[in-house]
Amino acid sequence: MKKFKGYLIDLDGTMYRGSEPIASAADFINALNKKNIPYLFLTNNSTSTPENVSDRLNQMNITSTSRHVITSSLATAKFIKHQKSDANCFVIGEEGLYKALQQEGLTISEEAYGSDYVVVGLDRGVTYKKIAEACIAIRAGAEFISTNRDVSIPTEHGLLPGNGAITSVIEVSTGKHPIYIGKPETIIMNEAISELGVAKQDIVMVGDNYDTDILAGINSGIDTLMVFTGVTPYHEYSSFDKKPNYHVKNLSEWIDHI
């Protein structure tokens, strides 16, 4: 069995479900730490900051620092910075997105019209007025960026609209398609691979969601390890067009391969 030198790891459904850690998640991370194998957590969540995420992991006894966390907001901010380091951004989103953009030194514009970028992340306080302003700015030429395609987010109240659903209002109204950043896109993956500092052939992407985690790995040309502790049920395995390189029912089965 191949020994990987770097791990990219999904969170929801792989490390925890809601507020509950998944069995063996802490042991899995401890095994990586013990062998000094670098890893990063990769989440499409755009509302939390890396600090919020690592606090949550630590509360579940899963070792992490904020530097272990790449959110779709962080990857979005880095992507925009590469394109235009003094960009002016009109933002629909929450704290995680605002802070990520500010930390990259980008300007947050109160005025949509005339901004360089309209950046959309999940915003549970979004208004019609803000969406309308975003549409006008995009029609006037602003670049349209969206943190991720997720159409719904699992909560204790049920499946609520995700950022992909919010983004669709603007997409449908303007007829313009955004650049998506989060998994399964390669943009967030390239950011993570470069941050990890390990050659691509030695990295594995670990996750429970075929459509985001596993396709992200496949799309970016790295190996994939699928776990069945989250959204994609095991019985769907046979229907995958492109299979993950490895799959386990849960992470405990993989620890010996680290």
Add this chain to the structure above:
Amino acid sequence: MKKFKGYLIDLDGTMYRGSEPIASAADFINALNKKNIPYLFLTNNSTSTPENVSDRLNQMNITSTSRHVITSSLATAKFIKHQKSDANCFVIGEEGLYKALQQEGLTISEEAYGSDYVVVGLDRGVTYKKIAEACIAIRAGAEFISTNRDVSIPTEHGLLPGNGAITSVIEVSTGKHPIYIGKPETIIMNEAISELGVAKQDIVMVGDNYDTDILAGINSGIDTLMVFTGVTPYHEYSSFDKKPNYHVKNLSEWIDHI
């Protein structure tokens, strides 16, 4: 030239543009009144009541009463009433939709979960919470109805998101498709044809928007008269797959045929 015995007439782009009446619109309606030819105004607008619409027309010296006006909200309320006369409706919308449902004796539910119908019209005060509740109700089995597909609405500030764009959040997040009521659907047309009380072969649909007005007429098997005073430019005429029966640059050219 065929003499029609009943007219269905679009408003925006056909009778007025924004707050300005279109030349000959008042003369056109006066000619119908003079010959006692029945007519109805048909609008996808879901936020205004028929009274709001007729007041606006009268201010522009275009003769009308609220009984001449069928909004997409009115057609929605009548459609639901035919299906379930004691329906319980969770509503995303503005005054025009609420009043229409109430006037048909339907119950407006504050609680989305467990409602019979989730009814969506343009709501410029819509919140994430309301959309999220609507999604949960639809996943739980509520019928999903949307007043119209219009993706954008022309305003003095530019093109703003229309009801079709708002509806797409729920559609994308739940994966369920709504029943649309407004033009170019036949639901609003059948309601209007029945209200007009004239045989279908003697009715003409008049409008400026190929994708809504003209297709609505074609879809419901009545004749169509296209005017080029609104959104669809004349140079697109040659590209229409199914042509309108008649077309004029503006309504003054048609008055002699009334």
